[in-house]
Amino acid sequence: MRTSSPPSASVDWAYFLDVDGTLIDIADTPGAAFVDTELLDLIARLYQESGGAMALVSGRSISDLEHLLGSLHLPLAGQHGLERRDAAGRLWIHAATPEAKCTIKEALAPVLVQYPGLLLEDKGLTLALHYRQAPHLAAYAHRLMGQLANDADAGLEVQPGKRVAEVKPSGIDKGTAVSEYLKESPFKGRRPVFIGDDLNDEHGFAEVNRLEGISIKVGKGRSCARFRLPDVAAVRRWLGNILKGSE
Template sequence: MSDRNDQPALEVRRCAFFFDVDGTLADIQPRPELVFIPSPTLAALEQLQGAGIPVAVISGRPLSQLDALFAPLQLPAAGVHGAERRAADGQRCDLALDTQVLAQIERELAQACAAYPGLYLENKGVAFALHFRLAPELETTARRLAEDFAQRHAEVLTLQPGKCVFELKPRGASKGEVIRAFMAEPPFSGRQPVFVGDDLTDEAGFAAVNALGGLSIKVGEGPSAAYRRLASVAAVGDWLDALLHSLGEPAMPITKSD
């Protein structure tokens, strides 16, 4: 890492924290339903929130899955890359989509994927994910299918590549835009945003946080617009512990990855 002298210091009590989930707060598993949030991480998020520091999760998962993963803690959250959003006051702000069109797309996708048993189709309600983690040899097939559906249904869906997955998300859904929406509302407004993510889907969030004068943190390897880097999910847990210990301590400098 190299220092960024043009970046402001990070004062934890004046920050608003945003976290991706899979690959950031939780290790990626062979199938999405096997993912879990470690208990110490849940406790750390609860402690941050209890200290009056706003915390939200920004994920490709639907809100229903996020609530199950974080239970009993319920946080402000954006699901399906921002297509679903629950503000800090509990109000829902979701993209309006044609359910009949989505149902037809699901039927077509299921039929197309049936020819490839190793390809796992996840229906997120307002988005679809083609997972090939259990069959990496199907990456080209998954990409071709996803690109075809994104082109055929361009008025509804857009393609979002990820780690061992190609997602078809609603057009207009963006982690960057949803972070901006949170930052325009209490208790996030007026604070310095911090966003931690690991994937291509998080780059829009990094760009938004950078533009807002905040701290963007990339988990793992690969090129990124993020200002800082953590090596792994375990390193994120250690960083959360350091944040808790830093409360009331001098501000920490923001650094940028090489």
């Protein structure tokens, strides 16, 4: 699909924003990510000016997002929509069976010893096998996680991402999270905007496209998004211009 720069936006729209690779640059490890005060101010202002119609929709857990955001309190969808905090502060959770997750984690233990470049992140509802420090193991990591998910026979699927293969319950994703938010105030009735950079964001793009909203892919790569921004800095500038227009 041919993409171009997104149009000038409005504070009357509903904003759904990925975090890593979209609002902040991807770090060597998930724990090394850092949210600067300038971004925190931008998020807080956009949340206020949009009347609260802004949510972060991330692969990170909600608890991890809260750690990054500090005192900021806003709607959050974590672990690709498996957990979601709405505008009223209510928490919704879609969980895999603990037995299946435990079995997969145990099977990965000797693999992590054999390949120290791999990193297993237990997010609570999902298991993410990162190969950022061992990109040559990409095919192996995806094949292994796919086999473990299939063997578990518990309705699991592998969600690919940037140098990560993540096992999660099937049928719930960033697109379903966006759909759920848009049924609720203050998102309901607004034109949706979804900004992301990764394969797991394609679900969000597809849902927003279906609703004739604004889907924005960050960086290079094939995507169903209708618009594109080159990098994190460009995303921040675009969001900042929304606020300038409201002053």
